[in-house]
Amino acid sequence: MELHIDEKKLLKIFQDSGKEEFNVKELAENELMGSETKVMRTALWLSGKGLVEIIENKKEYIKLTERGEKALNEGFPERKIANYLKEKGINSIPIKDLNKILDKSEISPALGNLKKKKIARIDKGNIVIDDLDYVDEEEELLKKIKTNNNLKEYNNVDNKKAIDNLKKRGFIEIEEDIDRIIKLTEKGKEFIKNPIEIKEEISQLTREHIISGKWKEYHIRPYDVNIPTEDIYPAKLHPMTRVIHEVKDILIGMGFKEVKNPIVETEFWNFDVLFEPQDHPARDMQDTFFLRYPNKGDVPSELLKKVKEMHEKGIFNGEKISKGWNYKFDENISKRTVLRTHTTVSSIKYLASLSDEEKNGAHKVFCIDRVFRNEAIDYKHLPEFYQCEGIIMDEDVNFDNLMGILIEFLKRLGFDKVRVRPSYFPFTEPSLEAEVYLEGKGWLELLGAGMFRPEVLKPIGIEKPVLAWGIGLSRLAMLRLGLNDIRELHRNELNWLKKVKYRANI
Numbered sequence: 241m242e243l244h245i246d247e248k249k250l251l252k253i254f255q256d257s258g259k260e261e262f263n264v265k266e267l268a269e270n271e272l273m274g275s276e277t278k279v280m281r282t283a284l285w286l287s288g289k290g291l292v293e294i295i296e297n298k299k300e301y302i303k304l305t306e307r308g309e310k311a312l313n314e315g316f317p318e319r320k321i322a323n324y325l326k327e328k329g330i331n332s333i334p335i336k337d338l339n340k341i342l343d344k345s346e347i348s349p350a351l352g353n354l355k356k357k358k359i360a361r362i363d364k365g366n367i368v369i370d371d372l373d374y375v376d377e378e379e380e381l382l383k384k385i386k387t388n389n390n391l392k393e394y395n396n397v398d399n400k401k402a403i404d405n406l407k408k409r410g411f412i413e414i415e416e417d418i419d420r421i422i423k424l425t426e427k428g429k430e431f432i433k434n435p436i437e438i439k440e441e442i443s444q445l446t447r448e449h450i451i452s453g454k455w456k457e458y459h460i461r462p463y464d465v466n467i468p469t470e471d472i473y474p475a476k477l478h479p480m481t482r483v484i485h486e487v488k489d490i491l492i493g494m495g496f497k498e499v500k501n502p503i504v505e506t507e508f509w510n511f512d513v514l515f516e517p518q519d520h521p522a523r524d525m526q527d528t529f530f531l532r533y534p535n536k537g538d539v540p541s542e543l544l545k546k547v548k549e550m551h552e553k554g555i556f557n558g559e560k561i562s563k564g565w566n567y568k569f570d571e572n573i574s575k576r577t578v579l580r581t582h583t584t585v586s587s588i589k590y591l592a593s594l595s596d597e598e599k600n601g602a603h604k605v606f607c608i609d610r611v612f613r614n615e616a617i618d619y620k621h622l623p624e625f626y627q628c629e630g631i632i633m634d635e636d637v638n639f640d641n642l643m644g645i646l647i648e649f650l651k652r653l654g655f656d657k658v659r660v661r662p663s664y665f666p667f668t669e670p671s672l673e674a675e676v677y678l679e680g681k682g683w684l685e686l687l688g689a690g691m692f693r694p695e696v697l698k699p700i701g702i703e704k705p706v707l708a709w710g711i712g713l714s715r716l717a718m719l720r721l722g723l724n725d726i727r728e729l730h731r732n733e734l735n736w737l738k739k740v741k742y743r744a745n746i
């Protein structure tokens with residue numbers, strides 16, 4: 241068992257003395273310890289290891305007040321009267337002369353007590369003490385208390401009255417203390433049968449230790465991360481922010497660059513450019529938030545014409561490359577404003593913004609952002625959530641590369657078992673859906689992906705193939721945080737935020 245040097249020292253005191261228990265105060269006086277806090281801290285560690293037991297006894301003790309100390313040293317006021325008379329060789333004095341002997345405040349308690357204790361009698365304005373060497377039980381008690389202050393010792397009926405009186409006269413006070421005993425357990429007794437070697441220990445190696453060569457003499461104590469400590473809750477990032485950071489770090493590590501775009505978009509960028517027909521059910525009121533203010537946005541007119549032709553007839557630059565959607569494209573719909581429904585807008589806007597020269601190069605970009613869908617709130621749906629989207633554009637990237645990059649990305653997120661199924665998105669062909677396997681949960685759908693269709697790429701002037709994927713981050717967050725209800729993520733319940741453990745790379 242690895243012990244801290246203080247633990248060794250404490251046990252050594254037991255070993256050297258042969259005693260099995262000690263009062264904390266006694267241990268604190270031992271030079272190996274030096275303070276009660278040190279003894280207690282060390283004893284707590286040792287009790288955690290089962291070597292000692294800490295026994296706490298509540299103790300009531302009697303404390304002499306300042307007035308009590310004075311009475312003990314100078315005598316009780318009534319005793320002062322008796323002593324005065326004794327000195328003068330008399331046994332009575334007029335009450336009015338008592339101020340020669342006592343402070344004003346002491347006179348009436350002295351008189352009261354002399355009468356009560358039947359030591360003196362009053363005779364025609366004089367106070368008479370017959371036995372000047374009287375024995376006073378209260379004085380005796382106060383002397384005893386000075387040497388033994390444990391209230392328990394004075395608990396018998398005889399003392400009770402005297403104690404009460406001393407308390408009333410303000411000579412004593414009853415106080416409470418906790419008496420702590422450190423006692424060896426059986427395991428502790430076994431342990432100290434072996435010699436305990438105390439060698440100076442350090443827990444941190446400094447430059448001085450190294451330069452002086454002293455490091456050779458010290459024992460460097462290993463960290464014990466199992467020592468119980470108090471829980472502390474420092475400020476930290478919101479768990480959702482941590483999910484975002486984790487994904488961002490992974491993608492940057494894979495060579496992607498981040499792009500950002502506004503939340504408000506035109507239907508043109510959110511849908512039209514992505515070859516989603518204007519009568520597509522995904523656009524209807526169920527899914528999309530349409531804006532009243534502003535209700536119109538600017539749309540690049542050249543591109544609008546090209547996209548319109550593609551939608552209506554599948555024609556680009558006079559060449560029929562697709563069947564198109566065969567409906568009447570409405571430019572007013574294109575201009576309507578919406579809260580973006582997916583981050584694919586960012587990918588496509590990035591590609592459309594490339595200059596001719598940039599188009600010659602290869603591009604890897606990603607976007608992590610909030611998207612909005614008009615969904616009823618339940619345990620797995622919120623109208624606002626995070627998506628992460630990535631694209632790669634290069635000479636001859638293909639579907640195999642897409643699979644490869646997704647498997648790698650998911651692996652870095654901690655998902656080893658990945659399964660891919662064919663899927664459908666209006667803007668990609670072929671399209672796929674990737675599922676990951678989670679112990680105890682089975683297969684979970686995590687992302688959608690595909691190769692952008694020529695109907696999408698041609699009008700924005702991109703000739704090279706582009707692979708794209710989108711992943712919902714809220715679901716990932718739920719997995720990371722062990723949540724069964726997505727609403728928990730945004731409720732911001734303080735206790736949950738304090739205690740939630742974020743496990744990156746599950």
Ligand SMILES: N[C@@H](Cc1ccccc1)C(=O)O
Nearest residue numbers: 582584688689690708709710
């Ligand atoms: N935008 C799609 C996901 C996706 C992105 C890129 C390619 C294919 C699919 C969605 O929101 O579900």
